[in-house]
Amino acid sequence: MVDTRSPVLICLALVVMLALGHGAVFGPLAAFYAELFPARVRYSGVSVGYQAGSVVLGGFTPMLATSVVLWSGGASWSLMALVAAGTGSALIPARAPY
Numbered sequence: 001m002v003d004t005r006s007p008v009l010i011c012l013a014l015v016v017m018l019a020l021g022h023g024a025v026f027g028p029l030a031a032f033y034a035e036l037f038p039a040r041v042r043y044s045g046v047s048v049g050y051q052a053g054s055v056v057l058g059g060f061t062p063m064l065a066t067s068v069v070l071w072s073g074g075a076s077w078s079l080m081a082l083v084a085a086g087t088g089s090a091l092i093p094a095r096a097p098y
Helices: 007-026 029-036 039-071 076-091
Strands: none
Touching (some): 039 076
16 A cells, blocks of 8 residues: 555555554553563563563664665565564564573
8 A cells, every 4th residue: 555655545554554453462462471471570571571672673673674675676565574574473482481
């Protein structure tokens, strides 16, 4: 929808993504975090994991996305491939080392 360059279609894509994706991810997230760590280290474990992920992914993702788009000559498929790779990494099971 981004390649159409139509503001209406781009807004529609964002609304659908936020309506479906946001709730599907953040709805079960609190329960997942609560079960990931034992009670004695739960707060620290969740905090360190969340903040480390924010620093690594939040810091390097814009630079990586810009590089991928420039490498592909401005094609939006390359950015979608980057998003798909990041989404695919979520399929790796999480294990807490305790």
